[in-house]
Amino acid sequence: MNLLKRLAPLTRNQSPFGLILLIAMALFPFLSDNIFYLEVIKLAAIYAIFTMSWDVLTGYTHEVNFGFAFFIGGAGYLSGIVTSHLSVSPYLAIPVAALAAGVSGIFIGYLTLRLKGPYFAMATLAFASILFKLSFILYGITGGEEGISGLEAFTDDPTKDFFVVWGVMVAVYLSLCLYARSKHGIILKAIRADEDATQSAGINTAYYKIEAFAISGFMAGIGGGVFAHSQMHIGPTMLSGYLSVIVVLLAMIGGMGTIVGPLLGAICLSIVNESLRIVEEYRIIIYTGLLILFIYLAPDGLVNLKFIKGSKVLSFIFLGDRKST
Amino acid sequence: MEILIIGTVRGALYSLIAVGFVLIFSVGGILNLAHGTYYMLGAYLTYIFYTFVFGAGGIDLLLISVVFSVLSVGMIACLVYYILLRPHIQSLLYVMVMTLALALFVGEIMSLLFGVSGTSVPSLIEGSMSIGGINVINQQLILIPITAVILPALWVFLKKTKMGQGVDAVAQQRTGAILVGVSVETATLITSALSASLAALAGALIAPVSSVVPEMWLFPLIKAFAIAILGGIGSLVGSIIASFVVGYAEILGSFLISEQLTELVALVVIILVLVFKPSGIMGYKLR
Numbered sequence: 001m002n003l004l005k006r007l008a009p010l011t012r013n014q015s016p017f018g019l020i021l022l023i024a025m026a027l028f029p030f031l032s033d034n035i036f037y038l039e040v041i042k043l044a045a046i047y048a049i050f051t052m053s054w055d056v057l058t059g060y061t062h063e064v065n066f067g068f069a070f071f072i073g074g075a076g077y078l079s080g081i082v083t084s085h086l087s088v089s090p091y092l093a094i095p096v097a098a099l100a101a102g103v104s105g106i107f108i109g110y111l112t113l114r115l116k117g118p119y120f121a122m123a124t125l126a127f128a129s130i131l132f133k134l135s136f137i138l139y140g141i142t143g144g145e146e147g148i149s150g151l152e153a154f155t156d157d158p159t160k161d162f163f164v165v166w167g168v169m170v171a172v173y174l175s176l177c178l179y180a181r182s183k184h185g186i187i188l189k190a191i192r193a194d195e196d197a198t199q200s201a202g203i204n205t206a207y208y209k210i211e212a213f214a215i216s217g218f219m220a221g222i223g224g225g226v227f228a229h230s231q232m233h234i235g236p237t238m239l240s241g242y243l244s245v246i247v248v249l250l251a252m253i254g255g256m257g258t259i260v261g262p263l264l265g266a267i268c269l270s271i272v273n274e275s276l277r278i279v280e281e282y283r284i285i286i287y288t289g290l291l292i293l294f295i296y297l298a299p300d301g302l303v304n305l306k307f308i309k310g311s312k313v314l315s316f317i318f319l320g321d322r323k324s325t
Numbered sequence: 326m327e328i329l330i331i332g333t334v335r336g337a338l339y340s341l342i343a344v345g346f347v348l349i350f351s352v353g354g355i356l357n358l359a360h361g362t363y364y365m366l367g368a369y370l371t372y373i374f375y376t377f378v379f380g381a382g383g384i385d386l387l388l389i390s391v392v393f394s395v396l397s398v399g400m401i402a403c404l405v406y407y408i409l410l411r412p413h414i415q416s417l418l419y420v421m422v423m424t425l426a427l428a429l430f431v432g433e434i435m436s437l438l439f440g441v442s443g444t445s446v447p448s449l450i451e452g453s454m455s456i457g458g459i460n461v462i463n464q465q466l467i468l469i470p471i472t473a474v475i476l477p478a479l480w481v482f483l484k485k486t487k488m489g490q491g492v493d494a495v496a497q498q499r500t501g502a503i504l505v506g507v508s509v510e511t512a513t514l515i516t517s518a519l520s521a522s523l524a525a526l527a528g529a530l531i532a533p534v535s536s537v538v539p540e541m542w543l544f545p546l547i548k549a550f551a552i553a554i555l556g557g558i559g560s561l562v563g564s565i566i567a568s569f570v571v572g573y574a575e576i577l578g579s580f581l582i583s584e585q586l587t588e589l590v591a592l593v594v595i596i597l598v599l600v601f602k603p604s605g606i607m608g609y610k611l612r
Contacts, residue, residue: 058418062418064417064418064421066421066425111596111600112599112600115599117417118350118356118417118421118558119554119599121356121421122356122550122554122595122599123595123596123599125547125550126547126550126551126592126595126596126599127596129547129592130589130592130593130596133588133589133592136585137585137586137589241425241543242429245422245425245426245429248422248425249422249426252418252422281437282437284433285430285433285434285437288426288429288430288433289430291426292409292423292426292427292430295419295422295423295426296409296412296423299413299416299419
C-alpha cells in the first residue's frame with residue numbers, strides 16, 4: 001500500500017498517448033518475428049532516449065544544446081574502451097560512462113551556461129567538434145575512422161536485447177517525466193519564461209540550469225552506451241554534428257518541453273527513416289527534406305500544435321493535461 | 326616568412342567568409358549556420374557552370390562562371406531568407422535548426438550528384454610564384470589583392486551609399502532604424518545576398534587549390550564562428566583582425582606542433598574566448 005502511494009505520482013497526469021506508445025512498442029516482438037523490424041524499433045527507442053534527454057535542458061530552459069553528440073559519443077566511446085580494453089561488463093561500464101558524461105556536463109555547464117542564446121549553442125557545438133577531432137587524432141585508443149568494433153553485446157538474443165533497450169527507454173521516460181513535474185522542472189520553466197524574474201525571486205538559476213544540463217548529459221550518456229553496445233560498434237559518426245542535428249530536429253518536430261513530444265517525434269521519424277531504405281540512394285535527401293518541411297510547417301512541434309492545445313480531449317490524450325487551459 | 330605569407334593567404338580567405346557571417350548576424354540577428362553551405366555552393370556552382378554550361382572552355386569562361394556562381398548563390402540566399410527564415414525570424418532556435426538542416430540537405434544533394442570523392446576546378450591563374458625563396462601557388466596569392474579590394478569596397482558601400490547606410494543603421498540600432506524609415510526587411514535581404522555572395526566568392530576562388538567535396542561546408546563554418554566570437558559578434562573590423570589572427574595562429578600551430586592540430590585551433594579559440602572574454606576583442610559588452 002505504501003509502495004503504491006509512492007508510485008502514484010508516476011501515473012498521475014501521465015500522458016495516455018505516451019504510455020500507449022511505450023506499451024505498443026513492448027508488444028511488438030510478440031506480434032512479429034521479423035528481426036529487421038525489431039532492429040528498426042530498437043533504433044527508434046535509442047533515438048527516443050536521446051531526444052528526451054535533450055529536451056530536459058533545451059525544451060525546458062530554451063538554452064539550445066547543439067553539441068549533444070558530445071555526451072552520446074563521449075559516453076559511448078568511454079564505455080566501449082572500458083569494456084574492450086579492461087574487459088568489464090557493459091552493465092557496469094555504461095553507468096560509469098554515463099556518470100562521467102554527467103560530471104562533464106556539470107563542468108561544461110559551469111563554464112558555458114552563463115553565456116546566452118547563440119553563444120551557448122555554439123560553445124556546445126565546439127565542445128562536440130573537439131571530441132570528434134580527438135577521436136581521429138587519438139586513433140591508438142579510439143580506432144580512428146573505423147572506430148571500435150566487436151563490443152560486448154547485452155545478450156545473445158536480439159529480442160532480449162530489444163527489451164533491455166526498451167527498459168532503459170521506459171526508465172528514462174518515467175524519470176524525466178517525474179523530474180519535469182517536480183519543483184525543479186517548474187523552476188526550469190520559470191527560467192524559460194524570464195530568467196531575471198526567477199533570479200529575483202531568490203532562486204539560484206545557474207544551479208538549476210547546470211543540474212538540468214548534467215541530468216541531460218547523464219541520460220544521453222546512458223543512451224550512448226546502450227547504443228554502442230546494442231550496435232556492438234562505435235565510430236566517429238556517433239560524435240558527428242549530424243547526430244547532434246538529428247536529435248535537435250527530432251525533438252523539435254515532436255514538440256519541445258513536453259518529454260512526450262520528443263518521444264513521439266523520435267519514434268515516428270526514425271521508423272520513417274528506416275522505411276525509406278527502399279530508395280536507399282535518396283534516403284537521406286528525402287529524410288532531411290522531410291524534416292525541413294516539418295520544421296517549416298510546425299516550428300513548435302506536433303504535440304504543441306494549436307488545435308491539440310486548444311481541444312480538451314486531444315490535449316489530455318497527448319499531454320496528460322487534465323485542467324486544459 | 327613562410328608563416329607570414331601562408332598566414333596572410335588564410336587570413337584573407339577567412340575574412341571573406343567571416344565578414345558575411347558577422348554582417349548577417351548583426352543586421353538580421355540570423356545566426357546563419359548555412360554560411361558554410363554558401364561557400365560550398367560557390368565552389369560547386371563554379372564547377373557546374375564551367376563544366377556543364379560552358380563546356381570547359383577557356384580562362385575567360387571560367388571567370389564568367391565564377392561571377393555567375395557568386396550571383397546565383399546570392400539569389401539562393403535571398404530565397405532562403407524570404408521563404409524559409411522570414412516567417413519565424415524571431416526564434417533563434419528555429420533559425421539555427423533550419424539553416425543547419427539546410428546545410429545537411431544541400432551537402433547530401435551534392436554528394437548524390439557528384440559523389441563523395443569530390444571534383445576539381447581549373448585554376449584562374451596557373452603556376453606559382455617564388456617570394457623570398459618560398460613557392461606559393463598563384464591561385465592562392467590572388468586571394469590577397471581580391472580581399473584587399475573587396476573589404477574596402479564593402480566599407481564604402483556601408484558608409485557612403487544610401488542603401489549601405491540603411492543596412493548599417495539596422496545593424497547598429499534596429500528600433501532606431503525603423504523609426505527613421507529604414508526598411509528592415511530590405512536591409513536584411515540585401516545583407517543575406519551580400520554575405521552569401523562573399524562566402525561563395527571565397528569558395529569559388531579556393532576551389533582550384535582545395536578539393537571540392539560535399540563535407541567542405543563544415544570547416545569554414547566553424548572558422549567563421551571562431552572568428553566572429555574572437556572579433557566580437559557585431560564588429561566588422563574586429564572580425565577582419567580576428568581572421569588574420571586565426572590564420573596566423575593556425576599556420577604557426579601547424580609548423581610548431583603538428584598538422585592535425587590546426588583544425589583544433591579554431592575550436593579551442595572559441596572556447597577560450599567564450600569562457601574568458603565573451604565580448605571578443607572589439608565587440609560590444611554582453612548583457
